Amino acid sequence: MDFIGFLVTQCLNAFSQAALLFFLGVGLTLIFGIMRIVNFAHGTFYMLGGFLGFTAVRLTGSFWAGLVIGPLVAGAIGTAFEMGLLRRLYRRDESAFLMVTFGLTLVLGEIIRLTWGVDALQVPMPSAFDGIVFLFDEPFPTYRLFLAGAGVVMALIIWQFLERTRLGLLIRATSQNAEMVHALGVDVNLVRSGIFGIGCGLAALGGVMAAPLITASLAMAPNAIIDAFVIVIIGGMGSFAGSLLAAVLVAFVQVFGNYYFPDFALAAMYLLMLLVLVIRPGGLLGKEA
Amino acid sequence: MTKHAGIQRRTILGAAAAAASLTSIGIRRAQAAEVVKIGLPVAVTGPLGGIGAQMKRACEFCAKQVNAKGGLLGKQIELVSEDTAGNPATTVRKAQEMVERDGVRLITCIVASNEALAVVPKLAEWNAIFVSGDNGDGRLTGESLVPNFFRPNTSGPMGTRAVALWVRGSKLTKFYGLGMDYAWGHNSMDVFQDECRKAGKEFLGAVFSPTGTKDFSTYITKIRQSGADACFLVLSGDDNNAFLAQAKQYRLGDKVQLLTELVDEMSLLATGDAAEGLIGGSRYTPTYNIPENNAYVAAWEAEYKRKPQMFEGDQYQSCVVLQAGIEKAGSFDTDKIRAALEGLKLTSVKGPLEMRACDHQGEQQGFVVKVGKLPGASQVTPNVIETYPANKITPACKQMTYAD
Numbered sequence: 001m002d003f004i005g006f007l008v009t010q011c012l013n014a015f016s017q018a019a020l021l022f023f024l025g026v027g028l029t030l031i032f033g034i035m036r037i038v039n040f041a042h043g044t045f046y047m048l049g050g051f052l053g054f055t056a057v058r059l060t061g062s063f064w065a066g067l068v069i070g071p072l073v074a075g076a077i078g079t080a081f082e083m084g085l086l087r088r089l090y091r092r093d094e095s096a097f098l099m100v101t102f103g104l105t106l107v108l109g110e111i112i113r114l115t116w117g118v119d120a121l122q123v124p125m126p127s128a129f130d131g132i133v134f135l136f137d138e139p140f141p142t143y144r145l146f147l148a149g150a151g152v153v154m155a156l157i158i159w160q161f162l163e164r165t166r167l168g169l170l171i172r173a174t175s176q177n178a179e180m181v182h183a184l185g186v187d188v189n190l191v192r193s194g195i196f197g198i199g200c201g202l203a204a205l206g207g208v209m210a211a212p213l214i215t216a217s218l219a220m221a222p223n224a225i226i227d228a229f230v231i232v233i234i235g236g237m238g239s240f241a242g243s244l245l246a247a248v249l250v251a252f253v254q255v256f257g258n259y260y261f262p263d264f265a266l267a268a269m270y271l272l273m274l275l276v277l278v279i280r281p282g283g284l285l286g287k288e289a
Numbered sequence: 290m291t292k293h294a295g296i297q298r299r300t301i302l303g304a305a306a307a308a309a310s311l312t313s314i315g316i317r318r319a320q321a322a323e324v325v326k327i328g329l330p331v332a333v334t335g336p337l338g339g340i341g342a343q344m345k346r347a348c349e350f351c352a353k354q355v356n357a358k359g360g361l362l363g364k365q366i367e368l369v370s371e372d373t374a375g376n377p378a379t380t381v382r383k384a385q386e387m388v389e390r391d392g393v394r395l396i397t398c399i400v401a402s403n404e405a406l407a408v409v410p411k412l413a414e415w416n417a418i419f420v421s422g423d424n425g426d427g428r429l430t431g432e433s434l435v436p437n438f439f440r441p442n443t444s445g446p447m448g449t450r451a452v453a454l455w456v457r458g459s460k461l462t463k464f465y466g467l468g469m470d471y472a473w474g475h476n477s478m479d480v481f482q483d484e485c486r487k488a489g490k491e492f493l494g495a496v497f498s499p500t501g502t503k504d505f506s507t508y509i510t511k512i513r514q515s516g517a518d519a520c521f522l523v524l525s526g527d528d529n530n531a532f533l534a535q536a537k538q539y540r541l542g543d544k545v546q547l548l549t550e551l552v553d554e555m556s557l558l559a560t561g562d563a564a565e566g567l568i569g570g571s572r573y574t575p576t577y578n579i580p581e582n583n584a585y586v587a588a589w590e591a592e593y594k595r596k597p598q599m600f601e602g603d604q605y606q607s608c609v610v611l612q613a614g615i616e617k618a619g620s621f622d623t624d625k626i627r628a629a630l631e632g633l634k635l636t637s638v639k640g641p642l643e644m645r646a647c648d649h650q651g652e653q654q655g656f657v658v659k660v661g662k663l664p665g666a667s668q669v670t671p672n673v674i675e676t677y678p679a680n681k682i683t684p685a686c687k688q689m690t691y692a693d
């Protein structure tokens with residue numbers, strides 16, 4: 001394999017990872033943008049997605065069913081949690097949200113452990129994408145191409161949703177001035193419930209998609225929550241485009257960093273974050289410094 | 290009269306209450322006297338949680354067996370278990386709590402080698418015996434050996450040795466390595482590299498992935514580019530699952546023979562056919578056909594409706610060694626148990642075993658297995674392709690490497 005071939009396959013690898021990171025980060029950043037809440041349970045919803053994907057595939061025999069059921073169930077749980085608990089806390093200071101969502105992490109994590117057990121579970125790839133293509137005479141999994149493609153499609157959908165739909169308009173308006181939106185007769189609470197559910201659903205979507213690569217396991221949540229925070233910090237709190245940019249940057253730094261500097265594999269992502277924080281403390285596309 | 294009767298009644302009630310409380314204290318004392326506590330500071334959450342769950346299950350099974358037969362020296366075994374999440378600092382803290390709060394003097398079931406390495410310096414202070422159930426790091430019976438530590442299980446170097454002996458006889462010539470970036474990974478890779486050199490085979494290099502790595506695509510690329518015809522893996526838990534799943538997706542096995550220090554069935558369950566063709570050592574295999582093992586497998590199947598897995602077998606052997614040591618000592622005194630364990634000989638589920646006195650390592654056979662589907666089976670299983678005797682597998686005293 002020549003250098004060009006190497007470059008192309010590694011870039012594709014990076015884009016497939018960027019897609020997974022994007023699903024994880026964008027939900028967290030949307031929730032933060034609207035609600036000013038740091039959702040500590042985000043990684044747990046990602047993990048829930050992986051396990052729901054396993055069960056959906058087991059029951060229906062179709063990966064695509066998992067891709068629908070996982071985000072829907074996680075989104076419903078997220079919405080119910082917002083309506084039942086978070087809504088009562090908006091008058092409190094931000095540490096209350098951190099405590100409550102951290103509590104949700106523990107409760108949901110334990111429910112997952114009791115429901116699915118401690119063993120890692122295999123989630124097979126969808127049969128349409130379980131093959132390989134030859135790129136520069138080297139086999140490359142089509143599932144990774146699918147991931148990269150799904151990332152692009154989802155980014156377009158979310159972008160169009162935020163820019164073109166009425167709900168998207170309300171979300172952007174609420175993130176800028178919730179009181180004014182409320183004064184104009186919009187039920188801001190409903191927008192918040194909706195966006196919390198959508199954010200959790202996106203995390204679960206990432207979890208279902210990641211499961212064939214890493215299996216559904218209890219280690220998914222702690223690993224994911226750190227990645228999600230890094231994405232949001234690099235991209236800028238509350239910035240949709242920022243989370244997209246950050247996901248791509250982090251994925252490239254990880255893939256090429258692992259290759260050229262394997263001894264610093266773990267540090268690469270944090271060094272990038274450090275660099276961004278020094279140059280732009282509010283994140284690459286964040287508004288607040 | 291009424292008043293008098295009232296006083297009497299109160300006195301009687303008071304006396305009865307006092308008597309009752311005395312009796313209950315008495316009962317509690319009696320129970321305490323008939324119980325021996327064994328501490329399990331075991332990671333049941335985190336990346337090693339799956340292995341920890343196996344080990345804990347084996348301890349519970351063994352304790353249940355011993356208790357059903359009247360207990361250990363007449364005392365019922367009570368397991369005191371706490372989750373460490375695989376964090377060495379937590380492990381030391383939890384073990385210390387067990388010693389101080391529960392009076393634990395016997396410890397087993399610690400999952401990771403770095404947890405074990407953190408605990409061993411404290412054993413003398415705690416006056417406690419620690420019998421390893423799976424800890425692989427060679428240093429535990431080498432430079433870090435303490436008098437109160439015993440390792441009945443196969444060590445990392447021993448597992449690697451079995452694979453190395455197999456490699457010597459194979460047609461493979463060029464090797465690359467991928468290991469987890471912590472004590473066990475580096476230690477086992479060093480041993481394998483040394484074995485390659487002695488076998489006259491070429492070791493091209495190794496790369497180490499941080500614990501919790503999710504994307505192995507770059508490591509797979511490196512293995513492919515190295516030009517090796519085999520790659521030695523030192524991975525466990527979720528990292529191992531992720532690597533095997535992704536290696537299969539990249540068809541790595543078509544070009545490179547994957548070797549591993551340990552073939553873990555739990556990974557096979559999690560990754561399905563992805564591990565097919567993998568060759569490696571096995572610390573325990575339920576298909577090993579001797580009466581001791583067959584009896585164990587039958588009892589286990591009656592309890593759990595499935596065969597025991599590798600770490601369940603290895604930890605079980607350690608529990609049996611601890612039990613035999615205590616029975617030989619005839620006492621729960623730490624010094625007497627230590628003396629009894631030194632030189633202890635028995636036949637366990639893995640065949641003949643001797644706890645040699647010089648470095649407290651259990652001398653035992655080594656197995657090499659290949660993952661594949663047996664005729665008629667729907668699941669892949671590790672199947673024994675070679676067995677090596679203890680004297681070829683166990684290193685010299687306090688050594689991690691081999692002379693030949």
